Amino acid sequence: MPELPEVEVVRRGLAEHVVGRVIESVVVTHPRSVRRHLEGAADLAARLTGLRVASAERRGKYLWLTFDDPETSLVVHLGMSGQMLVQPVDAPAEKHAHIRAGLDDDTELRFVDQRTFGGWQLAPLLEVDGTMVPEPVAHIARDPLDPLFDADVAVKALRAKQTEIKRVLLDQSVLSGVGNIYADESLWRAGLHGGRLASGLSRTAMHGLLTEVGAVMGEALAAGGTSFDALYVNVNGQSGYFERSLAVYGREDEPCRRCGAAIRREKFMNRSSYSCPRCQPKPAARATRP
DNA sequence: TATATCTCCTGCGGGC
DNA sequence: TGCCCGCAGGAGATAT
The missing domain is CATH 1.10.8.50 (Helicase, Ruva Protein; domain 3)
Incomplete structure (x- = not known):
């Protein structure tokens, strides 16, 4: 069950392996994993394709990627069983791999989620209390590992x-x-x-x-x-x-x-x-x- | 407005 | 062996 430390470990992994990469394709195979993206799976895939990942951020249990397009962020919540895996593009798909994003270095960013409580959504960034966060994260308080935690x-x-x-x-x-x-x-x-x-x-x-x-x-x-x-x-x-x-x-x-x-x-x-x-x-x- | 409860979901283990 | 049930729990929706 991922809580803050587990999510931070994943964020660090994304910062190391995904930041700087260009998303070349996105395939959604389980609609529930994008249920919070109200415009639907096709819209999410189309808008992500071609973006270069600029950073991997976190607040509490929420993760998000920012891009060279400053209007867009990809918000990720792991729920109870979500995983963000970086795998070679030809590696066998995991049983519960619900979203696969092909990157420009012959790897894939895969969202694997057995219990489907987690998911991806695109959202604009807002300034909240002096920090830019995605709109779905605006109501989330700072966590104890946040440098600005008071x-x-x-x-x-x-x-x-x-x-x-x-x-x-x-x-x-x-x-x-x-x-x-x-x-x-x-x-x-x-x-x-x-x-x-x-x-x-x-x-x-x-x-x-x-x-x-x-x-x-x-x-x-x-x-x-x-x-x-x-x-x-x-x-x-x-x-x-x-x-x-x-x-x-x-x-x-x-x-x-x-x-x-x-x-x-x-x-x-x-x-x-x-x-x-x-x-x-x-x-x-x-x-x-x- | 604040607080409490329900619901979503899948795989595993135990009991029968 | 196969079926049923309870359990695990994050967070949004709904009820109080």
């Missing part, structure tokens, strides 16, 4: 929410880049249960939590990301190693690495949450939702 602003936005802190961590319009895995890891490091009310945390506690979010993401990025299966890989098809460093996610009934208590798994927002019952005590019932 922790004080983020703490204020997080504490303004009258709901559980984990729900707010997953809200990309408040703080971007955090998904289910790193939310659980950050909360464990901060010693906070995800059911705590965001507005009930002190500034100091929220700053501490943000510090842990940045730390866990930085460590994951250094390890090349987290991988549970073949669904997350970089542009060369290689997996990361951070899974080995996860303290709580996916470790139900295993001992907490801090206190030894058995890690618990709970349902939250129709997905699993992992925490330590001793290090992360549940808040009073009034502030907890099942």
Whole structure:
């Protein structure tokens, strides 16, 4: 499941292998992968063809390519299972390769997506808070690895929410880049249960939590990301190693690495949450939702 | 307006 | 062996 570190690994790969290349052809074989491009697959293919890639950018979990045509950007979201692979043009197509863009160096940029939650779309660039971003990314907050990330602003936005802190961590319009895995890891490091009310945390506690979010993401990025299966890989098809460093996610009934208590798994927002019952005590019932 | 819930999708594993 | 069901979860749509 690609979160910020995994997406950044992919962005770096695109910067190395795709920037400077000219797109010579585009073939879309699964319409759902371009469902957010309302003008349709043929329009996307026609407008991409002939463009030279100028840069690979990222905010949170969104990726985009810019081109020598400053009016256009290609926005990519990997969803749960999306991959951006750079392969020799004659390499066998992957089972779920839904978009193939031929480049001018006899390679292909392929969008492979088993669960089809991700996709490509073309969008104009807008200036938001002093930074040019594609229109679909305009509502996404800066992420903790953004050089212009302001922790004080983020703490204020997080504490303004009258709901559980984990729900707010997953809200990309408040703080971007955090998904289910790193939310659980950050909360464990901060010693906070995800059911705590965001507005009930002190500034100091929220700053501490943000510090842990940045730390866990930085460590994951250094390890090349987290991988549970073949669904997350970089542009060369290689997996990361951070899974080995996860303290709580996916470790139900295993001992907490801090206190030894058995890690618990709970349902939250129709997905699993992992925490330590001793290090992360549940808040009073009034502030907890099942 | 803010918050909560539903829906999309596919492959895997477990149970029968 | 084959079928059914639950699970995984990002984010937009819809409901409250």
